Amino acid sequence: MLGGITRLKEHVGHVAGQVEPCPRASREVRDVMKMHLKAADNPYYQSMIDEIAKAGSGIKGPSAYQIGNEYLDEEFEELEKYLGDIYDKFSTFGCTLMCDGWSIRTKHPIINFMVYCDRHMIYHCSVDCTNVKKTAEYIFKLMDEVVEVVGEKNVVKVVTDSESSMKAAEQLLMKKRKNYSGHLALLIV
Known part of the structure; x- marks a missing residue:
């Protein structure tokens, strides 16, 4: 995508x-x-301009290297910590795996996977399904991979759209994950 x-x-x-x-x-x-x-419509944009103006003329902005390396590395570390804190909550609160299929305007089919835990939504991944038949077995394989990453014992429920192949994939997931059927409830929205 x-x-x-x-x-x-x-x-x-x-x-x-x-x-x-x-x-x-x-x-x-x-x-x-x-x-x-x-x-530019961001509520912090004008305050950023005001702070720059307070510094006066001669202020030198960050270099492309600083933006693309130093600052990017800092942002990456901050994001890793944020996600790590949420991942640590999976075993305490459990999580909901959300799977939604849709098409972009160019009609390329996409399946998005999101994980919800303790009032936090995490984008897990998107799969471009162009030239792939979205069979129940294919979707099951994708769902199962996400459950493996998240941790089977952490998944409380799975929410999908109502497409027939999604429903069938859920059934396959339940069959494979039957040891944890008490933790895995499948909902269709």
């Missing part, structure tokens, strides 16, 4: 242009996604 997380935000935020709007996104979630997609 070209565009990655931006297109996912556009899909969930109902931002016209590149993708179809997600029919299941709540108003609150749509508004948050739209806010994340704004640049």
